[in-house]
Amino acid sequence: MELTRRELVAAFLGASVASACTRQAARAPVPGAIVDRAVDTGHKLRTGPLPRAQTFEPVDVLIVGAGAAGLSAAWRLSAAGVKDLRVVELEAEAGGTSRSGRNAVSAFPWGAHYLPSPLEDTGPVMRLLREMDAVTGVDAEGHPSFAEELLIQEPDERVFFKGHWYEGLYLRAGASPEDLAELERFDARMNAFAAARDAKGRKAFAVPVALSSDDAEWTALDALSMARWMEAEGFRSPRLKWFVDYACRDDYGATSEHVSAWAGVWYFAARQNGKGERSDGFLSWPEGNGRLVKQLASSLGPRQLETQVLVHTVEPGEDGCRVHALDARTGAPRAFHARQVVLACPRFVAAHVVAPWREARPAWMDAFVYSPWVVANLTVSAPPASRGFPLAWDNVFYESRSLGYVVATHQSLRQDARGPTVLTWYLPMAGADVKAERNQALSATYGDWEALVMADLLPAHPGVGALAQRLEVQRWGHAMVRPQPGFLWGEARRAAQQSLGRHLHFAHTDLGGMALFEEANWFGVQAAERALAGMGLKSASWL
The missing domain is CATH 1.10.405 (Guanine Nucleotide Dissociation Inhibitor; domain 1)
Incomplete structure (x- = not known):
């Protein structure tokens, strides 16, 4: 049964937003599209036996997955002097949920959009930030400082409540003495x-x-x-x-x-x-964490990263791993023989890819649960007008299930300008039944998402419809591992971190239990160092 607009908004964003949308004037729909495609190719992993190539391409280290974890592994291996290195990625672009886009107005994030600045001058993230010339100094107590242009400029945060914007994220307006x-x-x-x-x-x-x-x-x-x-x-x-x-x-x-x-x-x-x-503070760029993965990828040579490659089988052996894949564009089979493999994908994918796990699914696998997300980028001809506290980098709706939006051009030093910008809108599908949430996210049409995004924005910005130029929507079916009660310090996460034999190592944010860049980077570097040890190469740890 088709939902009315109010029912659709209530189902996704809550009753308060649905109530407000009934008072919105008629408007022309915003042109745009749903831009994700990998879900269709990735589901081939569930379809049964796939064709296999008979000729194997030899490689010292094969990294499967070019998200933040896989690229962190490649970055570490490249620094150790490993030349015979290949990274393969299902998507048309590297970056995973840190991927970014760009149009004539600005770069913008498709997922993660900031990095909290590290407290201490240690670890691989600081090494990466130094490579990017983001670190300006370290004080006598070992606390680093960072380039001003990368730290979020003021105003940084505001919250919308009952027709008015307020500074910060905690709603102090009207708070009682007991609240405070x-x-x-x-x-x-x-x-x-x-x-x-x-x-x-x-x-x-x-x-x-x-x-x-x-x-x-x-x-x-x-x-x-x-x-x-x-x-x-x-x-x-x-x-x-x-x-x-x-x-x-x-x-x-x-x-x-x-x-x-x-x-x-x-x-x-x-x-x-x-x-x-x-x-x-927080470090950010117009493209969000797309800037970080771009830096990681810069460590690779022109033929070391291949996109649109669907790896469907990894078979560990005594002398390395046999890896079977498909060219996602043509369907042609490919195969690799790698001395070491870093499988930088989430556990639910690994369950279908690692041959021994297909035969006997590990008992700990079901402890890994993933939240779906939807990210939408709305290009507007000018920043929308606001009532109350002025436009900030992060703009949150108190009465909505969405997280509101960030402004892509906020860090471009022209946040006071009246020119065009891109608003990046985030919706975590946070319900208890993640499968139902995922189905809901993937079954909604572009028209549904256009109605939802605009219904969320219009109460705070009644004139935004006239400014909207294009809307693009990215659905992440398994965006973030959930740190549910008992998971972070339970046996499942510890067991999942172990290498399988001497040649197959794992890297992903889900191994840390939190979908954060620091976790991806840590486990990518750890897997790379295990691969180095597996090849008998000595290198001082970055961890």
Whole structure:
């Protein structure tokens, strides 16, 4: 049965947005398209036996997947002097969920759009930022500083509520003394978590997760949801609960009811110093984290990266791995024999690709759950008018299930200009039933998405319809691993990180339990160093 526009909006964005859309005037639809295509090719993995080539292309290291993790592995191997290196990618472009686009107005992200600046001058992310000339110095305590043009410029955040924009993400307007007292108490708890160290000197909550303390004093938080922890701690202010829920949806693609309390605390504690001061800020570019993956990819030679290659079988052996693939453009079979393989794809893909796992699915595989997301880029002829606090980099709707939008040209030093820009709109499909959410996202038509995006924007920007020039929609069916209660410190994630034999190693954000660049980079570098060891090549660890 076809839904009315109001029913469609209520199903995706909630009743408050649906109520507002009934008061919107008629308008011409915005031209555009759904731009993702890989879902059709990727589903060939489920169709049964695929043709196989009889001739194998030899290679020292084959990396399957050119997202942030796969490109981080390639970057590490290239730095170690590995020349016989190949990266193959299903999509037409590298980058995974950090991929970006560009039109005549601006570059813009198709997924991840910022990197929290590191607190300390250690680890592979800092090495990457130095390569990009993003680091301007390090103080006596080892805290780095970063190029001003990369740090998010003010105004950085605002929230829309009841017809008005307000500064920041916590809704202070109309907050009661009790609300503010709860916020102050919550901040104090997060500061204490941020300052906590174990007997080995490890932070209780660190970036990446692998550097965090495994003491039960803190990991016990993983057993319950963030919502349950908030209730147990007496945090009942609706504004604080919304703020925490927003954080969970933003970083994990799920509500606080479906996110581990350890992950919820990590969001607020891992990137600050325990004194209430977060890192130096967020680093961003018009193309978002597309800039980071571009830097990683620059380590590869012109024939070392191949796109539109569907790897469907990896067979570990005594002398390496046999890898079977299809040319996604022609359907022609290909095959590789690699001394070492880095499989940089999520577990749900690996389950169909790794031959032994197809035969006997690991028991831990079902612990990995993924949130679907939808990202839409709307090109407008001018920034939309606002009532209240002025246009910011991050613009959030308090009463919507979406996360609002970021402004692609905010970092171009012309945010006060009245010229055209691109608004990047984000919707995490955060319901409990991820399969139903995924089906809903993939079955919606372009017309549905156009109606949803505009219904979300119009209450805050009544004139945006006249400014809208083109809308493009990207659906990510399995965008982010969910750190559900029990997952981050459970056995499944630990088991999934282990190499299979001496020749097959794994890299992806899902191994860290959080779909963040730092996790992808960490596991990419770790897999690369395991491959180096497998080839007998000694190299000091970057980890």
